[in-house]
Amino acid sequence: MEHTVTALPAERRPGRPFDPPAELIDARRHGPISRYVFPDGHRGWLVTGYDLVRAVLADPRFSSRKEFMIHHPFIDYSGMEAPPASPGEFILMDDPQHSRYRKPLMGKFTVRRMRLLTERIEQITAEHLDAMEKAGPPADLVTAFAKPIPAIVICELLGVPYEDRGSFQEHIDSFLNGETDEETLITAYTATQDYLAELVAAKRADPTDDVLSDLTDSDLTDEELRGMSLILLAAGLDTTANMLALGTFALLRNPGQLAALRADPALTDRAVEELLRYLSVAKMFMRTALEDVELGGRTIEAGTTVVLSNHTANRDPERFTDPHVLDLRREEGGHVAFGHGVHQCLGQQLARVEMRVAFPALVGRFPTLRLAVPAEEVALRPEIADIFGVRSLPVTWDA
Numbered sequence: 001m002e003h004t005v006t007a008l009p010a011e012r013r014p015g016r017p018f019d020p021p022a023e024l025i026d027a028r029r030h031g032p033i034s035r036y037v038f039p040d041g042h043r044g045w046l047v048t049g050y051d052l053v054r055a056v057l058a059d060p061r062f063s064s065r066k067e068f069m070i071h072h073p074f075i076d077y078s079g080m081e082a083p084p085a086s087p088g089e090f091i092l093m094d095d096p097q098h099s100r101y102r103k104p105l106m107g108k109f110t111v112r113r114m115r116l117l118t119e120r121i122e123q124i125t126a127e128h129l130d131a132m133e134k135a136g137p138p139a140d141l142v143t144a145f146a147k148p149i150p151a152i153v154i155c156e157l158l159g160v161p162y163e164d165r166g167s168f169q170e171h172i173d174s175f176l177n178g179e180t181d182e183e184t185l186i187t188a189y190t191a192t193q194d195y196l197a198e199l200v201a202a203k204r205a206d207p208t209d210d211v212l213s214d215l216t217d218s219d220l221t222d223e224e225l226r227g228m229s230l231i232l233l234a235a236g237l238d239t240t241a242n243m244l245a246l247g248t249f250a251l252l253r254n255p256g257q258l259a260a261l262r263a264d265p266a267l268t269d270r271a272v273e274e275l276l277r278y279l280s281v282a283k284m285f286m287r288t289a290l291e292d293v294e295l296g297g298r299t300i301e302a303g304t305t306v307v308l309s310n311h312t313a314n315r316d317p318e319r320f321t322d323p324h325v326l327d328l329r330r331e332e333g334g335h336v337a338f339g340h341g342v343h344q345c346l347g348q349q350l351a352r353v354e355m356r357v358a359f360p361a362l363v364g365r366f367p368t369l370r371l372a373v374p375a376e377e378v379a380l381r382p383e384i385a386d387i388f389g390v391r392s393l394p395v396t397w398d399a
């Protein structure tokens, strides 16, 4: 019998901040694909199984185009316009438009290039740990550590002056934190666009040694460059920051795993992959079928919206042993925390280097690091946020 999900959960279960909401785990138990009726009545699908999530992400018959994203699990778009993505906002486009923007960026985010940044990332990390140590406990790990490190790194890489962050950082946070009303969103989007338009003009007039300046030496228009910078900046600011804060929270809740990481820094690379799998901060994506597609024994009709749960895919018991256990020594790779297919995360090597530096540096510097409040009091982002995380993470240590 077909399993039908009629409402996606508002929040995670109390005491289980790292696990997918119960309704999603239950849907996976019924099979890798369920019927899903959106709040506006649209009869779509919810894919929770690993193999099927990957199959959809790899299939060009499923579109990422913004103008098709008119049904949403948490937002009722009925009666609203559905314009296509603005020029350059390639995460919401299909090929060939998507690859027009992605191609010139690919060489700039390679493993080799990102590894060259290691020393600088170590330096930025050490500076923030020094500042935490100097100020003494307690600290909010989000503002003292998790947010500024990836922000400085992406700003330097793109050529966005970090001292201008007042013009974009909180605005971008408001796009992704799931707590912003429509009016504020529009104001934040406009202000960020205005700032980036000025920046692109400045780079064109006076190119410096950075990714945005390099991109001005191409046939991309100012409007396209503005859209690309927005996607890069938003992705670079919010994702790794949430991984660092939520990852630290998860380590503090799993003291045996934390001790293993402290004792054996050689575990770091595997630990980062496991935290990515376990936490899946980019937890859910949507695609629209461009034609009828057979998937998992069902026919997905053209025009139907499919919700993909990356988080349950990464917790699929048919793919991962004891999927709900955080095991930093896990050898099973292949998680979909960075997605899969043509839109697979462009910044994944950067995110990996950042996390491989930051986690061991933090736990090494503060051997007595612990939560400064009971775990239940750590404020989580609401489930409707595009990127999951904590709003703040009060920590303390023996000074």
Ligand code: HEM
Binding pocket: 064, 090, 091, 092, 102, 154, 231, 232, 235, 236, 237, 239, 240, 243, 281, 282, 285, 336, 337, 338, 339, 340, 342, 343, 344, 345, 346, 347, 348, 350, 351
């Ligand atoms: C741990 C941190 C990160 C996670 C979990 C993450 C996750 C993801 C996922 C799941 C996608 C696929 C979206 C889709 O299929 O629709 C994606 C795309 C993307 N990510 Fe990341 N990301 C991270 C860090 C970064 C960083 C640091 C950058 C910096 C440049 C970045 C840039 C991008 C871009 C540009 C795309 C769009 C790629 C495309 O559409 O071709 N990400 N990311």
